[in-house]
Amino acid sequence: MKTTHTVLKCMLAAGLAITSAAQAEIKLGFMAPMSGPLSITGQDLRRGLDLALEHLDGKLGGETVTVVAANDQANPSVATSELSRLIEQENIDVLMGIAASNVALAIAQPATQAGLPVLYTHAGPDALAGKQCAKNLFFIGHQNDQYGDAMGRYMKQEGVKNLYAMGLDYQAGWEMVDAALKSYGGEAKGKVYTPMGQVDFAPELSRVRSSGVDGLYVFYPGSAAVSFVRQFAASGLKNQVQLYSVGALVDPTVISAQGDAAVGVISANTWNAGIENPENQRFLKDFVKEHGREPTTFAAQTYDAVMYLDAALRKAGGAKDRDALIDALRHNDEFKSIRGNFKLNKNHFPIQDMVIQQVEKTDGGYQQKILAKIEGIADNYVDQCEMKWQ
Amino acid sequence: MSFALLLEQLLNGLQFGLMLFLLSVGVTLIFGVMNLVNISHGSLFMLAAFFTYTAGARWGYGLGLLVGLAGTIAVAVLLEWLVIRHLYRKSHLDQVLGTFGLMLIFNELVRIVWGSEPIFALTPDWLSGSVQLFGTLYYPTYRLAITGVAIIAGIAIWLLLSRTRIGMLVRAGADKRETVESLGVNINFLFAVVFVIGAVLAALAGIMMGPLITVESGIGDPLLILALVVIVVGGAGSIKGCLAASLLVGMIDTLSRALVTADFAGGAGRALSSMSVYLLMLGVLLLRPQGLFTR
Amino acid sequence: MKHESSGKFRLGADTWTVGLILLASALAVGLLDVYLLKLLGKVLIFWLIALGLQLLVAQAGVISLGHAAFMATGAYIAGLFSLQGQHDLILMLACVAVACAAFGSLMGALILRTHGLYQLMATLAIAQMAYYGFQSLRSLGGDDGFAVSTRPDILGLVSLNTDFKLLIAIVVILAIGVWMANRIRCSEMGALMRAVRDDGRRVASLGISPYGIKVWAFLISAVYTGIGGALFAHLTRFTSPQLGSWFMSGELIILVLLGGGKTRSGLFLAAAAVVGIQEVVARYTDHWPMVLGALVVARVLLPSGLRLGRKSPRSGPSAADGQATSIQRETS
Secondary structure, three states: OHHHHHHHHHHHHHHHHHHHHHHOOEEEEEEEOOOOOOHHHHHHHHHHHHHHHHHOOOEEOOEEEEEEEEEOOOOHHHHHHHHHHHHHHOOOOEEEEOOOHHHHHHHHHHHHHHOOOEEEOOOOOHHHHOOOOOOOEEEOOOOOHHHHHHHHHHHHHOOOOOEEEEEEOOHHHHHHHHHHHHHHOOOOOEEEEEOOOOOOOHHHHHHHHHHOOOEEEEEOOHHHHHHHHHHHHHOOHHHOOEEEEEHHHHOHHHHHHHHHHHOOOEEEEOOOOOOOOHHHHHHHHHHHHHHOOOOOHHHHHHHHHHHHHHHHHHHHOOOOOHHHHHHHHHOOOOOOEOOEOEEEOOOOOEEEEEEEEEEEEOOOOEEEEEEEEEEEEOOOOHHHOOOOOO | OOHHHHHHHHHHHHHHHHHHHHHHHHHHHHHHHHOOOOOOHHHHHHHHHHHHHHHHHHHOHHHHHHHHHHHHHHHHHHHHHHOHHHHOOOOHHHHHHHHHHHHHHHHHHHHHHHOOOOOOOOOOHHHOOEEEEEOOEEEEHHHHHHHHHHHHHHHHHHHHHHHOHHHHHHHHHHHOHHHHHHOOOOHHHHHHHHHHHHHHHHHHHHHHHOOOOOOOOOOHHHHHHHHHHHHHHHOOOOHHHHHHHHHHHHHHHHHHHHHOOOOHHHHHHHHHHHHHHHHHHHHHHHHOOOOOOOO | OOOOOOOOOOOOHHHHHHHHHHHHHHHHHHHOOHHHHHHHHHHHHHHHHHHHHHHHHHHOOOOOOOOHHHHHHHHHHHHHHHHOOOOEHHHHHHHHHHHHHHHHHHHHHHHOOOOHHHHHHHHHHHHHHHHHHHHOOHHHOOOOOEEOOOOOEEOOOEEOOOHHHHHHHHHHHHHHHHHHHHHHHHOHHHHHHHHHHHOHHHHHHOOOOHHHHHHHHHHHHHHHHHHHHHHHHHHHOEEOHHHHOHHHHHHHHHHHHHHOOOOHHHHHHHHHHHHHHHHHHHHHOOOHHHHHHHHHHHHHHOOOOOOOOOOOOOOOOOOOOOOOOOHHHHHO
16 A cells, blocks of 8 residues: 555656656757758758757757757748648747748748747848738848848948949849848949849949949859859959958858959958857857858857847746747847847847958958948838837 | 940850850750750769869869869769660650759769868969950950860861761761661660760860859759750751850840840849740740751 | 540549549548648649649640649739738639630640640740749749738638648549549540540541640640649748749659559659658658659659650651751761
8 A cells, every 4th residue: 555655656756757857848940941052051050050059058048958950941832831840740839940031931920820939040031020020930130131231331331433233133132232222322333133043144244344333232142152253253353343242142151162253352241250259259169160161141140049049048937938938039138149239129120230341361261351340230121010019 | 335345245145155055065966866855964064063173172173174074974874874775765755854853863962972062163373364355355264265165076076977987877876776786886885975975065064164153063954954945946956056056045145134234124124034045945946946057 | 555445434443542542631631730731732732733734744645844834823823812802712713724724725825836855845935934924023022922821711601721621622622623634534525635645647637636635635734733833822821933943843744754644543642752752751861852853763764654745756857746857967
């Protein structure tokens, strides 16, 4: 009789211990493009996540974290079913990641319907910054226009007299060019969008040369970035025209393929290796040690997002109470960004300092020297968002 | 547009056209002789670039070239023997789908071996820089080199087919396979030779264009679609047609980009210029399917 | 080459299998969780599209690498209806059918003037132009596309706002689609399609235009694909130009390649395989396209009797098929 009683008590205690241990765990969903043309981006997003979790000893908000990864293939229909799987089958507490704008848009509504808090680390589409803002969606990376906005301001500040603009002919390209021209304030002497898959830029470069401009602002990501920069340098335009762009044109994944052609390019970015604060130095040092090259903005923003979530979870005391978590994500004063100044705006998009950097050649390879800081950049859509909480 | 600019753009068009020719001539040769549509031609293009510039980074440009060509030939021989050989007698759709599957496989293999990030394609110093053509017109040396290689390749193929014994056998085999076989010629070997020649042309294109564009997984694919357009316009199987069509497409594409701006026709102009090449091909297919430049 | 039995279709093994699959799907809808429901929905939609394509490719002998254009058309129309606040399912599907029928007959009329490789290239060209067209619509999100937020309802009575209800609707639509495809196969039209595939000139000598028959086949398959696209947009709550890409066109024709030209249940397996590779295998390896590629190559190399499209004659200038110009002619 007594032994049965003791056994039952032990079982009860064990049961409680197990359930409470299970409750103390955080399930973090991570969604990124791990295959296909955006796989480079997805892989670095993952590296940022892994390094952050390493620095946090595998814990978020003090509790052990299980990462459930999903490959969205930069395909909205795959992303929606993967989101379903993460929510229904894996019961994740928070979703983090995402690089492609179309995926960002596709999962917004389903995630909101499920009440799932989402931290977008690298996507920042206009639509979700305005009317479609939602209280469970947080954007820790950027709002797309911020890059162009900062670059435009810098070009105006530097008195660039004649400007030519070029971009890839798709949504992001149009947005990047428009944002820059808007804050530059003047008319571009020429504006050309080139179709995706175009590999030869000779005719456009010839036009730039003959237009006699002193500045060329472009937006080309990925493989187009390599082709464009190399051809720009080979055409001899480098001596006449200063090339301005955004970080993606000359980031660490493409700069080794570009070689010396990248030297001298001025770009706007949310993060730079040279930003001096202890968090950034730690991130940079360990990333280089582990991966043999500097981190990209994708990795940096994801690292920041994980730290952001960690601070919020500490404040909210875990992920179980979603309203508390959302409140903590909004009022996350403990968070120290590797980027320096960082604050969330009313629409859950960042207000941050943008960096203007220039590629320099060093003994070890290439480095992005900081030329200027453009402070307190927000976005143009915040007024359309109807959330009120500040 | 000033005269100097016009001249520069014409030169751009010529050079782009010849670049297209270098890419398409292999595809049209294989189609003309073996009646095979080969989507994985773009993969050979990609592999050659990877082989060359990986080896080149370690052992220098010259050795890189050798490794690139030899490596691609090896892959081509293996590919022909294992897969391509069985596609000759199948329908064009089967060939397209089969070689499309091969393309998917090659793209992933490259990712597995080299990763997803683009690699550096070194250019020797004597090929960098520009050449003064006249007055203020400087043209990049490298592009002139590509032009030269394309011309030489075209002449070499033409000579091979029309002036050598192998060429004669190839032409005969293309026309009357059974007759040639009954003469004791190993037609399988012959077709393999043609496939390898096509692969060498693809390799040349990939090696030459690598430094200009990018060297990463999947670079051959959009170019291959363009090559197919050129072949259709020029007449599939015709080398002279291929040359003429390449130049035509190159010129049209370049000149339209030389003139159209972002706001042309309210933005519709841009969509139109992307579509222009396809419109040309569609026009040829409907009005003169045997190609613009064949009899 | 095997002939299809025309006339009354016996209730053969295939029909029983199809019936079983439909029944199983209907039951599964009640049992599966939302994630698996979504996957099943995708499989069923691809099956529907493949049925239409099989009619075109295997029955009428026309090849198309451009059908994704219809999928995108259907998806965008569904999206537009949702944006405009017009939520009636039947009206929307009717609109999709009409639009795709029109687009399909136009495209068919153009490309059917060509043959073999040229036909392939023509379909690809038109589909690419449609793709660029969708991509250029900045107000509809450009190449990002846009979210299709509200599910349709049936005559204002039943809203399909849960995946469960949408799946039921998909099963019903699919059953109708299977039935219609069957009727077409067994009808005079079906017999004419097969006759045209095998020998167009003989059909012409009977006073019937083979060209017209093929355009009909193209139109029907376009409608099937368009409806599939519309359902897909609502299932995934998103529409984008990606649905009209050449990769998607490739996937669609691969469905018929893998499924075969004869059975309808084979197409179901093909749809399950393709969706399975892209969504399930993808969880275990980032290199899932390699698996798909290997499957396609293996299928193409198999010496089975699948004839997709006619084998084009090799030698000589065959004007009727517009075939390759012999190298010999120009170097002599």
